[in-house]
Amino acid sequence: EVQLVESGGGLVQPGGSLRLSCAASGFTFRTYWMNWVRQAPGKGLEWVANIKQDGSEKYYVDSVKGRFTISRDNAKNSLYLQMTSLRVEDTAVYYCARSFSSGWPFDHWGQGTLATVSS
Amino acid sequence: SYELTQPPSVSVSPGQTASITCSGGKLGAKYAYWYQQKPGQSPVLVIYQNNRRPSGIPERFSGSNSGNTATLTISGTQTTDEADYYCQAWDSDTVVFGGGTKLTVL
Numbered sequence: 001e002v003q004l005v006e007s008g009g010g011l012v013q014p015g016g017s018l019r020l021s022c023a024a025s026g027f028t029f030r031t032y033w034m035n036w037v038r039q040a041p042g043k044g045l046e047w048v049a050n051i052k053q054d055g056s057e058k059y060y061v062d063s064v065k066g067r068f069t070i071s072r073d074n075a076k077n078s079l080y081l082q083m084t085s086l087r088v089e090d091t092a093v094y095y096c097a098r099s100f101s102s103g104w105p106f107d108h109w110g111q112g113t114l115a116t117v118s119s
Numbered sequence: 120s121y122e123l124t125q126p127p128s129v130s131v132s133p134g135q136t137a138s139i140t141c142s143g144g145k146l147g148a149k150y151a152y153w154y155q156q157k158p159g160q161s162p163v164l165v166i167y168q169n170n171r172r173p174s175g176i177p178e179r180f181s182g183s184n185s186g187n188t189a190t191l192t193i194s195g196t197q198t199t200d201e202a203d204y205y206c207q208a209w210d211s212d213t214v215v216f217g218g219g220t221k222l223t224v225l
Contacts, residue, residue, distance in 0.1 A: 050213075
């Protein structure tokens, strides 16, 4: 069974940092693109970033460029999102989701982890 | 940047057909994907590559995509279909979601 389990969310002050993790199991992690998608409270889905199977390509939504870094460790079947210079508007549930490749659907999602940026 | 536009809400009576649209420039030249999200749950893929259903998704869910508009159609809508629905497309190697449509079944 495919499982994606996010962790690392919590409360942080504006300007602070947070590192999210996503532990994958039940599939060959190194063969999939991985994505982070967020959802602010009561709002819609917003794609944040993705990373190619070998980590050689990474893409970000404009609003997080220069502040967030996506990475992966295929040996540990894990995906990460390092978030720095956090803003109140970054408050959201962060989901990791897999896609077989660029252009493919997000066929499995994690349960999400809540990151709250507030003073 | 590429944008996808959905109506904020759609209402339908049980047993009737619901249609949710998603508009974007030359969207028909891309694949459209649709996700269902119920309160407190993670999104679930219901349509991929415009009109294909993942295993486990009921046949009443169908999709189309032409010109600038993709459409998710739910035939014989059930009360369990009440949820938020999001369209999605790839723009090169980045991803765009529509703003979401709240489907009310009443």
